[in-house]
Amino acid sequence: MPVVTYISHDGAINDVEVASGTSVMQGAVDNMIDGIVAECGGSCSCATCHCYIDDAWMDKIPAASEMEKDMLECVLEPESNSRLSCQISVTDELDGLVVKLPASQF
Amino acid sequence: MTEPCCIVIGASHAGAQLAVSLRQQGWEGRILVIGDEPFLPYNRPPLSKTFLSGEKHVDDLLIRPEAQYEKVAIEFLLGQRVVEIDRHNKTLTLSHGEIFKYDKLALTTGSRVRTLDITGSDLRGVLYLRDINDVEQIRHFVGPNKKAVIVGGGYIGLETAAMLCKLGLAVTVLEAGERILNRVTVPALSAFYTRVHNEEGVQIETDVDISGFGGQNRVQEVQCNDGRVYPADLVIIGIGVLPNTELAEAAGLVVENGIRVDAHCLTIDPDIVAAGDCTNHHNAFYQCDLRLESVQNAMDQAKVAAATLCNKAIQYNALPWFWSDQYDIKLQIAGISSGHEELVLRGEPESGRKFSVFYFRQDKMIAVDAINSPQEFMIGKQIISKGLKVDKIMLADSSVPIRDLLQ
Numbered sequence: 001m002p003v004v005t006y007i008s009h010d011g012a013i014n015d016v017e018v019a020s021g022t023s024v025m026q027g028a029v030d031n032m033i034d035g036i037v038a039e040c041g042g043s044c045s046c047a048t049c050h051c052y053i054d055d056a057w058m059d060k061i062p063a064a065s066e067m068e069k070d071m072l073e074c075v076l077e078p079e080s081n082s083r084l085s086c087q088i089s090v091t092d093e094l095d096g097l098v099v100k101l102p103a104s105q106f
Numbered sequence: 107m108t109e110p111c112c113i114v115i116g117a118s119h120a121g122a123q124l125a126v127s128l129r130q131q132g133w134e135g136r137i138l139v140i141g142d143e144p145f146l147p148y149n150r151p152p153l154s155k156t157f158l159s160g161e162k163h164v165d166d167l168l169i170r171p172e173a174q175y176e177k178v179a180i181e182f183l184l185g186q187r188v189v190e191i192d193r194h195n196k197t198l199t200l201s202h203g204e205i206f207k208y209d210k211l212a213l214t215t216g217s218r219v220r221t222l223d224i225t226g227s228d229l230r231g232v233l234y235l236r237d238i239n240d241v242e243q244i245r246h247f248v249g250p251n252k253k254a255v256i257v258g259g260g261y262i263g264l265e266t267a268a269m270l271c272k273l274g275l276a277v278t279v280l281e282a283g284e285r286i287l288n289r290v291t292v293p294a295l296s297a298f299y300t301r302v303h304n305e306e307g308v309q310i311e312t313d314v315d316i317s318g319f320g321g322q323n324r325v326q327e328v329q330c331n332d333g334r335v336y337p338a339d340l341v342i343i344g345i346g347v348l349p350n351t352e353l354a355e356a357a358g359l360v361v362e363n364g365i366r367v368d369a370h371c372l373t374i375d376p377d378i379v380a381a382g383d384c385t386n387h388h389n390a391f392y393q394c395d396l397r398l399e400s401v402q403n404a405m406d407q408a409k410v411a412a413a414t415l416c417n418k419a420i421q422y423n424a425l426p427w428f429w430s431d432q433y434d435i436k437l438q439i440a441g442i443s444s445g446h447e448e449l450v451l452r453g454e455p456e457s458g459r460k461f462s463v464f465y466f467r468q469d470k471m472i473a474v475d476a477i478n479s480p481q482e483f484m485i486g487k488q489i490i491s492k493g494l495k496v497d498k499i500m501l502a503d504s505s506v507p508i509r510d511l512l513q
Contacts, residue, residue, distance in 0.1 A: 030174045032126055039402050041149040041169075045429040045438055046402075047484060067436065067480055074484030074509065 002095035006033050009103035018090045024099060025049040025086035035101030042086035047071045048105060049085040054098035061088055076104040110135035112415060113198065113206060115188050115353065116214035117141025119150065120382030120404035122169045124212050125180045127412030135209070137180045140200075144185040145238060146172060151401065153241050154265040155431055159273060160245070164238060191357040193375055210415050213354055213365060213373075213380040214408065217347035217399060222257065225318030231325035232341045235266055247340035250274035255328045255338040257316060259286030261430045263344035264299060267308050268432040270340075278336055279303065280314040280328065291443070294463060295475055298455045299432070306433055311336075347399060349384045362386055364397035369421040371411035379414050381407035390423055391491075392442055392472070400428050425491045435459055438483035441473030441490045452482060453504050462486070464501060471496060481508050488512065 001017040004027050008014075018027030028036040028049075037048035044067055053061060058081055064072065065087070072082045085099065112128060114121045117139050125137050141147070148167035156162040165171075175182065190199040197207050219234040226232065231247050234240050247254075254270045256263045259281030267277045279286065285296040300310050315331040319341060328336040351361045359373045360366035364386030371379045371387075382404035386397040406424040413420045428439040446465035453461030455477075462482040465473040470493065474486030485508045489496055500506045 030170050032130065032170075032174065032178065034130070037405070039405055039427075040429060041151060041401065043151070043429070043431060045431075045436060046427070047480075067478075071480040071484060074481050 002090050002092055002097070004090060004094070005096070005098045006035070007098065007100045008033075008035050009101060009106065020091050022090050023086050024051065024088040024090060024097070025084075027090060028085065028101075033101075035105050036085060037105050038086060040086075044068055044071070044084060044087055047075050047084060050075045050102055050105065051083055051085045052079055052100040052102070053081045053083050053088075054100070055081060057094070057097050060093060075102075077102055110209040111207065112137050112210040112212065113208040114139040114212040114214055115191075115198070116216055116350075116382075116384075117143065117145070117147045117182060117184060118214045118216040118382060118404065119147060119169065119401055120216070120408045121212070121214035122147030123405045123408035124214055124379075124381055124412050125175075126170075126178070127409045128415060129178045129180065131412050131416040131418060133412070133416055138183060138206070139180065140183045140186055140188055140206075142185065142187045143237060143239070146170070146175070146182060146184070148238065149401075150237075151429075153238070154235055154262055155269055157238070158235075158241050158244065158248075158266065158269045167238070188353060191353055193357050193378070196377065209377065211375075211378045212411055212415070213378065213384060214382050214404075215350035215353065215384045217349050217383040219343070220346045220348050222316075222343050222345060224316065225329075226320055226325065227318075227343075229319050229321050229325040230323060231321070231339060232319055232343065234343050235262060236347070244340065244342065248273055248275065251276065252339040253337050254278070254340045254342065255280060255336050256342050256344060257328070258344040258346070259283070259288070259310065259312070260290065260344055260346065261287070263342070264303065265430060265432055266342055266344065267303065268306070271303075271306055271308050272433075275340070277307075278309040278311065278338075280316060280330075280336065281310065281312045282314060282316075284312055286310060286312065291475060292449060292463060294449075294451065294455045295477075298461075298477065301456075302433065302435060302459065347383065349386075349397060351384055354380070354384075362395070367407075367411075369410075369423075370414040370419060371407050371422060372414055379411035381411040387422065389426075389442075391425065392445075394445075396426070396442070398426055400426060402427050425487060427487065434478075436478055436480070438476045438480065439473065440476075440483055440487040441465070441471075443473035443475070446472060450498050450502050452502055452508075453477075453479070461504075466498075469495070485509060485512060 040046040355361040365380040410422045430437040443465040448466040450464040460478040462476040476483035
């Protein structure tokens with residue numbers, strides 16, 4: 001099963017197994033990782049699952065939809081590697097993915 | 107000495123969050139969640155959308171899989187109903203008589219559908235949409251060229267209409283009021299949704315006074331007092347929900363359109379908290395009593411309630427927000443618009459499918475309805491929660507990027 005590394009804003013590291021087909025958001029929620037709130041349950045409506053994708057993985061992840069891009073421009077502290085984790089589906093190719101979580105969602 | 111036990115009544119969204127937050131906040135005792143449905147807590151919003159369409163299955167709806175609760179020792183007792191709370195002895199009784207002792211109690215009993223008890227409402231094919239079981243029943247009646255009548259033009263009714271239309275049914279929405287979404291939004295939005303549903307092929311009728319349902323064994327038509335008749339293979343009634351407060355009331359807790367809670371989600375009993383749809387709280391921002399029916403409220407109140415049980419005093423002061431997905435339209439609502447004195451429109455509701463409405467009271471923005479306008483929603487949320495002043499002329503001008511209003 002692919003492993004995703006979630007790094008909290010304070011540096012705490014959580015390596016968890018996330019089944020292929022599950023979203024990066026759900027992986028965090030399932031494992032009770034603070035820093036991803038995910039109020040809308042993955043329907044790209046709330047932007048409370050904002051994360052920063054480690055640079056090494058940026059080109060392995062499909063591009064964001066217009067809706068997601070619009071929301072990302074208005075999150076607190078947006079960066080070029082910002083994504084909504086509910087919109088990223090974990091695949092075997094993403095085994096080892098590293099995401100950082102913003103302080104604003106704690 | 108046995109370890110302290112916290113019992114959560116209601117395996118709802120609020121119940122799931124409360125149990126998990128209890129562990130995260132450091133509760134070391136036993137946590138038992140009792141639910142009357144046979145399922146672990148699940149996301150309800152997809153019921154009227156991707157679960158109805160068959161795209162999502164029960165396992166996809168679960169907020170967390172079973173193994174994750176086991177890891178943190180959260181126990182569930184499912185398919186069981188609590189019939190009594192004895193606050194004096196700190197016990198509760200299940201329907202088959204079993205008694206549990208609690209040290210702390212959390213009520214996350216949610217809400218249930220408001221029912222319509224008229225002639226023929228017990229016919230097969232006359233259904234509601236609140237839980238997994240409801241949708242599984244609805245699915246039996248779904249098929250191409252079947253006729254569905256939705257009773258009630260609220261968000262649930264309209265979302266269901268949109269999905270049934272997509273599944274190939276001929277759909278009619280019957281609304282008792284003069285416009286759909288009458289209770290929850292302004293005429294511009296009602297007119298917009300009426301237009302969109304018509305464009306997609308859904309018929310919307312307003313000022314409809316339903317007298318009964320007709321049919322042999324299963325529903326065949328919806329009858330109105332003025333003589334109108336709508337043929338139907340399936341009827342879904344979506345006329346709102348009622349808070350599940352009977353247990354609390356019988357236990358002597360204060361119930362006023364929801365279980366009364368303070369800013370810490372505490373009831374009048376220092377050992378009992380409550381969270382979610384079943385509660386009524388005084389909202390500091392809107393200066394009124396509110397009973398909210400939303401995932402946001404369920405999750406945020408649950409976190410506050412869990413902190414309270416762990417003797418950490420945090421206050422509930424989150425800005426309410428809601429969403430609704432119909433066809434290709436995402437509606438995002440921040441704040442509560444009732445009591446507004448002025449509204450500012452940004453974009454064209456009469457054509458296209460993208461605009462937003464901002465609501466003001468005494469020059470202060472109190473809410474926004476954003477249609478396919480996520481930036482307006484996100485920025486609106488910030489303006490409202492921070493109490494920022496905005497230039498209404500700039501706000502109404504959709505050629506000015508919404509983010510410029512923050513500068």
